[in-house]
Amino acid sequence: MAAYAHKDFINSLVAELPDLRDELEECDGLLQAEMEAFAQFTQAAKTSGDLATYERCIQFADRLFAGADAALAGVFRMSYLEHLEFEGSRGPAAWRLVPARLQNAWNQIAAENRRLQALPQKHGGQKAHDRDVGPRPTGGENQGSRERGRKRPPRRGRRR
Numbered sequence: 001m002a003a004y005a006h007k008d009f010i011n012s013l014v015a016e017l018p019d020l021r022d023e024l025e026e027c028d029g030l031l032q033a034e035m036e037a038f039a040q041f042t043q044a045a046k047t048s049g050d051l052a053t054y055e056r057c058i059q060f061a062d063r064l065f066a067g068a069d070a071a072l073a074g075v076f077r078m079s080y081l082e083h084l085e086f087e088g089s090r091g092p093a094a095w096r097l098v099p100a101r102l103q104n105a106w107n108q109i110a111a112e113n114r115r116l117q118a119l120p121q122k123h124g125g126q127k128a129h130d131r132d133v134g135p136r137p138t139g140g141e142n143q144g145s146r147e148r149g150r151k152r153p154p155r156r157g158r159r160r
Contacts, residue, residue: 003069006031013038016060031072035079043084046094055097062099081106082113 004012009031014021020041027033038057045053065076081102086095098106 004064004067004072005069006072009064009072031075032079035075039080039083046090054094058098062102066101077105077109082109
């Protein structure tokens with residue numbers, strides 16, 4: 001069986017979900033944008049409680065993901081699966097509708113995202129408290145004293 005490619009995805013998606021046609025045309029043939037439109041449509045169905053449409057979207061995604069070429073599979077992972085959320089009151093019911101193949105792929109993506117978030121990050125030499133306090137103050141206010149709401153007196157002697 002030949003792998004599904006971009007054109008197969010669009011033709012099948014429009015046939016399966018004709019309501020998406022106008023939105024897909026606005027994507028100017030960009031696969032990632034088209035996939036994101038499909039992800040938003042799927043997520044909106046879940047959010048609104050239309051689990052029948054949600055299940056239809058998920059089943060469609062599973063069929064195409066199973067036979068996707070490398071490019072389409074990569075975009076499915078990055079622009080579809082990664083954007084599906086299972087939080088909130090409808091999350092557990094929505095998760096139960098996801099076939100095992102997509103659950104496995106989603107879990108792999110989630111694990112990779114957790115791993116990447118856990119890696120130490122370089123922040124251009126800023127101190128932790130400077131990064132986390134919001135916009136830099138103006139008017140000569142000192143960084144460290146900003147949290148305490150007062151100006152720090154000028155230092156005397158050598159600077160390190």
